[in-house]
Amino acid sequence: MSSTLPSNPRPPRKTPEQLRSYRWYGVNDLRSFGHRSRTAQMGYHPSDYMGKPVIAVVNTWSELNSCHTHFKQRVEEVKRGVWQAGGFPVEMPVMTLAEPFQKPTTMLYRNFLAMETEELLKSYQFDGCVLMGGCDKTTPGLLMGAISMNLPTIFLPAGPMLRGNWNGRTLGSGSDTWKYWAELRAGKITEEEWKGIESGIARSPGHCMTMGTASTMTTATESLGLTLPGFSSIPAVDSRHAQFASLTGQRIVEMVWTDQKPSDILTAKSFDNAVTTVLSMSGSTNAIVHLVAVARRAGIDLTTARFDELARITPVLANLRPAGKYLMEDFFYAGGLRALLVELGSLIDGTQMTVSGATLGENIAGAEIFDEDVIRKRANPVVERDGLAVLTGNLAPDGAVIKPAAMEQHLLKARGPAVVFKDYADMAARIDSEDLDITEQSVIVLQHAGPVGAPGMPEWGQLPIPQKLLKQGVRDMVRISDARMSGTSYGACVLHVAPESFVGGPLALVKDGDMIELDVPGRRLHLDVSDEELAARKQAWKAPKRPFERGFGVMHQLHVTQANKGCDFDFLEEPVTKSSEAETGTAAAASAQRDEPEIH
Numbered sequence: 308m309s310s311t312l313p314s315n316p317r318p319p320r321k322t323p324e325q326l327r328s329y330r331w332y333g334v335n336d337l338r339s340f341g342h343r344s345r346t347a348q349m350g351y352h353p354s355d356y357m358g359k360p361v362i363a364v365v366n367t368w369s370e371l372n373s374c375h376t377h378f379k380q381r382v383e384e385v386k387r388g389v390w391q392a393g394g395f396p397v398e399m400p401v402m403t404l405a406e407p408f409q410k411p412t413t414m415l416y417r418n419f420l421a422m423e424t425e426e427l428l429k430s431y432q433f434d435g436c437v438l439m440g441g442c443d444k445t446t447p448g449l450l451m452g453a454i455s456m457n458l459p460t461i462f463l464p465a466g467p468m469l470r471g472n473w474n475g476r477t478l479g480s481g482s483d484t485w486k487y488w489a490e491l492r493a494g495k496i497t498e499e500e501w502k503g504i505e506s507g508i509a510r511s512p513g514h515c516m517t518m519g520t521a522s523t524m525t526t527a528t529e530s531l532g533l534t535l536p537g538f539s540s541i542p543a544v545d546s547r548h549a550q551f552a553s554l555t556g557q558r559i560v561e562m563v564w565t566d567q568k569p570s571d572i573l574t575a576k577s578f579d580n581a582v583t584t585v586l587s588m589s590g591s592t593n594a595i596v597h598l599v600a601v602a603r604r605a606g607i608d609l610t611t612a613r614f615d616e617l618a619r620i621t622p623v624l625a626n627l628r629p630a631g632k633y634l635m636e637d638f639f640y641a642g643g644l645r646a647l648l649v650e651l652g653s654l655i656d657g658t659q660m661t662v663s664g665a666t667l668g669e670n671i672a673g674a675e676i677f678d679e680d681v682i683r684k685r686a687n688p689v690v691e692r693d694g695l696a697v698l699t700g701n702l703a704p705d706g707a708v709i710k711p712a713a714m715e716q717h718l719l720k721a722r723g724p725a726v727v728f729k730d731y732a733d734m735a736a737r738i739d740s741e742d743l744d745i746t747e748q749s750v751i752v753l754q755h756a757g758p759v760g761a762p763g764m765p766e767w768g769q770l771p772i773p774q775k776l777l778k779q780g781v782r783d784m785v786r787i788s789d790a791r792m793s794g795t796s797y798g799a800c801v802l803h804v805a806p807e808s809f810v811g812g813p814l815a816l817v818k819d820g821d822m823i824e825l826d827v828p829g830r831r832l833h834l835d836v837s838d839e840e841l842a843a844r845k846q847a848w849k850a851p852k853r854p855f856e857r858g859f860g861v862m863h864q865l866h867v868t869q870a871n872k873g874c875d876f877d878f879l880e881e882p883v884t885k886s887s888e889a890e891t892g893t894a895a896a897a898s899a900q901r902d903e904p905e906i907h
């Protein structure tokens with residue numbers, strides 16, 4: 308882990324008069340009198356801010372975000388770094404997106420956070436920003452907004468929490484929740500033991516420490532070049548996390564002077580680096596939706612097909628749960644992301660620029676693996692390839708996703724009769740019924756769980772195994788939905804089926820008893836029903852009533868895109884001009900900051 312900042316600032320440097328904030332503070336008119344007098348009202352002398360980069364410290368802290376409880380302290384450390392470097396830090400609280408608490412799903416509000424971030428940066432006097440996130444959707448939400456605004460931007464990852472512990476056993480976020488919940492339902496553990504797990508599974512600040520969406524997105528963000536090198540691996544409560552927060556504050560000030568913006572960093576190749584990182588860590592399937600959305604904000608057409616292409620050549624090297632054995636704390640001690648990227652060798656493009664002011668290759672140079680069971684050598688991978696797989700077929704014309712490394716391997720090729728639930732309530736009511744006509748060869752289908760229909764595409768995709776099958780010892784079976792799945796989950800769950808059933812995708816047409824074929828090696832998902840019959844069913848299909856009648860939800864259901872396009876709002880994407888196949892050149896987003904209306 309690098310503990311010092313590279314020192315090759317990119318000329319030319321701005322003058323104080325070229326700062327965006329100069330329009331608020333520097334000019335001599337009635338408006339700027341108001342800006343200066345009200346800044347004085349807050350106790351600041353002009354020497355605190357005049358001629359200095361004004362840095363937004365965009366903070367997703369709240370008393371309900373258990374993963375970000377340390378952000379109250381970290382924001383002070385970021386501000387310390389900004390002051391040290393000659394900037395003027397301003398904390399800006401934004402929507403918190405607390406994964407464990409927010410309903411119906413934080414995914415419904417990811418785009419809300421993105422819009423809030425963009426509008427906040429646009430409407431105030433900021434020259435640059437530090438984004439403080441980590442809990443699942445906070446990372447993509449913050450990135451999407453900041454990329455659209457295109458001010459100098461650096462990301463501060465929350466860091467993983469410490470390993471869970473119960474009765475001498477190590478517990479992993481989510482993964483062990485699902486595992487022991489199944490054990491409880493099967494009568495293998497007691498209620499008292501279940502309560503012990505409840506109090507021991509999340510025992511420090513920080514995001515989920517399995518390879519869930521949080522770890523997936525923070526490590527991907529580091530590989531994209533938007534985080535100081537090594538930062539995403541550091542546990543939240545490690546003192547080095549606080550040190551890096553201060554370094555992040557220092558660095559953003561320099562980025563403002565050298566005008567280093569997301570559009571100077573993000574390229575099709577840097578997104579390939581991010582995708583390869585996710586695949587090598589058997590990261591969350593959610594990364595597909597989020598990285599596609601983030602890329603499209605940068606004008607880069609990252610496709611689900613590109614994920615599949617890279618999956619075919621990328622070995623899984625990080626031995627992390629749920630696909631592997633260890634947790635993020637172990638990953639840090641084993642050398643962290645920098646060591647993993649070194650081991651990936653030519654699969655990573657080290658020429659890509661990063662927020663450190665150095666290239667990714669320079670950032671990771673010299674990193675070593677200290678535990679070759681946690682971070683495997685390429686000669687001894689956890690899995691040879693296919694950290695994720697993208698399926699297509701008549702059941703998912705625009706694609707679906709599965710995580711082959713985290714499922715029972717005998718299900719990679721499977722065929723069985725559908726057992727259909729028309730929505731989540733239907734499934735909850737019937738799944739454990741003794742009368743349910745289901746065997747372990749059946750294929751469980753959940754409809755109306757996608758971006759519009761659920762609403763917000765919640766993480767319902769790890770559909771429960773019926774209790775009567777659990778009691779028979781069944782622990783995995785083929786399950787299909789248009790929902791997402793927590794990255795901490797596992798199982799033969801086909802996810803993100805697009806187009807979703809709520810808008811009339813083929814998933815809406817499946818009936819009990821229809822035969823479904825899953826062929827992961829062949830990347831195929833097929834509904835064994837004739838085209839004529841499907842056409843007749845489509846003719847008879849009636850669009851359901853949309854879930855929202857007021858508020859943000861109305862905007863969501865009118866404008867959210869399907870999973871293969873990242874579930875962003877159609878009016879927020881940049882025109883996509885760059886292929887996701889590796890090519891040179893920077894992001895198509897405006898190379899200057901976003902056009903703004905004249906500011907008075």
Ligand code: FES
Pocket residue numbers: 374405406407441442443480514515519521
């Ligand atoms: Fe916050 Fe998992 S609950 S990252």
